[in-house]
Amino acid sequence: MPERAKRIAVFGSTGSIGRSALEVIAASGGRLKAVALSAHSRLEDLVEQARRFRPKWVIAANAKAADAFDWKGLPKSCELLKGPAALVSVAGEKDVDVLLAGIVGSAGLESTWAALESKKTVALANKETLVMAGGLIGELVRRTGGQILPVDSEHSALFQALKAGRASEVARLILTASGGPFKDLSPADLQRVTVAEALAHPTWTMGPKITIDSATMMNKALEIIEARWLFGVEGERISVVLHPQSIVHSLVEFVDGSVLAQMSPPDMRLPIQYALEYPDRAPGVAERLDWSRAMRLDFEPPDRDRFPAIALGEQCARAGGTSGAVLNAANEAAVAAFLDGDLHFTEIVPACRSVLSAHNFEPNPSLERLLQLDRWARQEISRWVCV
Ligand code: NAD
Numbered sequence: 402m403p404e405r406a407k408r409i410a411v412f413g414s415t416g417s418i419g420r421s422a423l424e425v426i427a428a429s430g431g432r433l434k435a436v437a438l439s440a441h442s443r444l445e446d447l448v449e450q451a452r453r454f455r456p457k458w459v460i461a462a463n464a465k466a467a468d469a470f471d472w473k474g475l476p477k478s479c480e481l482l483k484g485p486a487a488l489v490s491v492a493g494e495k496d497v498d499v500l501l502a503g504i505v506g507s508a509g510l511e512s513t514w515a516a517l518e519s520k521k522t523v524a525l526a527n528k529e530t531l532v533m534a535g536g537l538i539g540e541l542v543r544r545t546g547g548q549i550l551p552v553d554s555e556h557s558a559l560f561q562a563l564k565a566g567r568a569s570e571v572a573r574l575i576l577t578a579s580g581g582p583f584k585d586l587s588p589a590d591l592q593r594v595t596v597a598e599a600l601a602h603p604t605w606t607m608g609p610k611i612t613i614d615s616a617t618m619m620n621k622a623l624e625i626i627e628a629r630w631l632f633g634v635e636g637e638r639i640s641v642v643l644h645p646q647s648i649v650h651s652l653v654e655f656v657d658g659s660v661l662a663q664m665s666p667p668d669m670r671l672p673i674q675y676a677l678e679y680p681d682r683a684p685g686v687a688e689r690l691d692w693s694r695a696m697r698l699d700f701e702p703p704d705r706d707r708f709p710a711i712a713l714g715e716q717c718a719r720a721g722g723t724s725g726a727v728l729n730a731a732n733e734a735a736v737a738a739f740l741d742g743d744l745h746f747t748e749i750v751p752a753c754r755s756v757l758s759a760h761n762f763e764p765n766p767s768l769e770r771l772l773q774l775d776r777w778a779r780q781e782i783s784r785w786v787c788v
């Protein structure tokens with residue numbers, strides 16, 4: 402047992418990743434401690450979590466919702482902070498060892514940036530941050546000595562398998578994809594899918610935005626870009642393979658043809674725990690494979706016509722520059738419009754492609770420029786929305 406607990410700021414604690422992270426922390430036998438919790442909505446859940454975990458800071462990112470909320474149930478020992486600036490200040494606090502970045506979308510960028518600027522470790526679930534600004538974040542990490550540990554299951558798998566060889570010995574990264582709920586639908590059936598059908602993922606239970614991304618396969622596009630920046634492997638050497646059981650979480654092929662995989666049941670608590678306990682491994686709460694039962698592992702190449710998002714991900718991973726930020730913002734806006742019933746499922750990817758091709762590409766943008774383009778791309782998507 403270490404002398405003192407590793408102090409974790411759990412941002413997005415009321416979400417799917419945040420709740421799983423708190424389960425991991427609760428089961429860590431005191432090795433991990435939640436020192437900060439944050440949420441945007443569902444503030445009653447946030448209070449409930451604060452009563453259980455007694456963090457130093459409780460952050461309500463939406464100041465307006467926070468002002469309207471009755472905080473009388475919050476323990477007196479917790480300091481309540483309101484608004485997005487509080488995420489930035491707590492991320493850099495000396496009493497935080499690791500930021501668990503579980504906020505969804507570009508709203509997670511600033512706090513991750515602040516943590517890395519303060520040389521902290523970020524356990525990164527929020528892939529959108531790397532998709533938007535992976536090049537600049539890489540420079541920041543090199544400058545400050547901060548560290549990113551992947552939480553996304555595919556990238557956690559790659560991170561673990563990459564330990565088997567040197568960077569110069571890696572031939573290819575292979576990301577697995579379940580294929581989502583619509584893997585076998587005809588183009589005509591795809592035209593008719595509803596929000597409820599798109600929200601029903603066959604193997605993972607996740608927040609609404611990433612669940613829709615999984616149905617369009619935009620999630621895999623974002624993960625190609627995420628892998629490109631995390632591991633410094635060019636887009637040309639990152640492949641996608643369909644694997645409907647979601648047991649092999651990704652694979653690394655080395656120059657001699659040897660392929661290493663990481664396997665476990667689909668349970669995000671394992672990659673979260675791996676990142677929070679790193680560099681140690683510890684017994685935990687995640688489900689285990691049952692080797693006493695027969696099991697099948699299927700792999701097949703994705704149908705690239707059915708899932709045109711993959712090509713967009715490859716394009717942005719190759720191009721870098723401003724393209725990731727534009728794709729990410731267009732997709733966030735398009736998914737929000739779909740969830741609101743204002744955009745057809747089959748229009749999400751074409752809308753993103755059209756915004757991407759309309760933007761003026763720049764190879765070396767500043768963070769400010771990326772944030773401007775993020776706003777621009779969201780406005781462009783509004784032209785696609787049926788009112
Ligand atoms: P979720 O919707 O369940 O939770 C999102 C959390 O972020 C909530 O706590 C919410 O209150 C907070 N939030 C939302 N908008 C915010 C804003 N504007 N400012 C501050 N906080 C805000 O999402 P999730 O499924 O937990 O996903 C979180 C991130 O992790 C995403 O980037 C997703 O791509 C990534 N991820 C999730 C999974 C998964 O299994 N859920 C797997 C891999 C990666």
Ligand code: MG
Binds near residue numbers: 553554
């Ligand atoms: Mg993933």
